[in-house]
Amino acid sequence: MDVLEAAKSGARCWNKLSRCPKPKTACLEKKPECGKRKRCSKPGPVTNNGYMNFIRAFRKKHCGLQPKELIMNAARAWCRLSEQKKYRYRRMACKVIKSCRHKRRRVCTGR
Numbered sequence: 620m621d622v623l624e625a626a627k628s629g630a631r632c633w634n635k636l637s638r639c640p641k642p643k644t645a646c647l648e649k650k651p652e653c654g655k656r657k658r659c660s661k662p663g664p665v666t667n668n669g670y671m672n673f674i675r676a677f678r679k680k681h682c683g684l685q686p687k688e689l690i691m692n693a694a695r696a697w698c699r700l701s702e703q704k705k706y707r708y709r710r711m712a713c714k715v716i717k718s719c720r721h722k723r724r725r726v727c728t729g730r
Contacts, residue, residue: 669709673697676708 662675677693684692697705 665711665714667712669705669712670697672708672711673700673705 662678665672665675673696674690674693677696678689681689681692
């Protein structure tokens with residue numbers, strides 16, 4: 620069998636395969652979606668900014684909002700917040716400043 624005959628027989632077999640309709644599977648129907656869980660973004664670490672710490676807490680409570688709406692509502696809520704409650708978030712910020720969270724440790728290289 621030379622190369623030309625092999626190519627022709629392969630083409631005939633290929634044509635037979637492509638004519639056959641593919642069997643349809645039963646899973647073409649979409650399954651009904653069950654109740655979607657709200658995906659909240661990660662709140663992030665406690666920062667050295669009291670307002671940002673307030674936004675972290677606000678984001679946890681209002682997790683279904685779009686980012687733009689969330690920030691607008693958080694800003695309004697921060698303005699309405701009493702000084703006592705703002706102080707709570709500012710105290711969280713003071714604790715972060717005193718911690719050594721961001722300090723790098725140097726390793727002695729022996730130079």
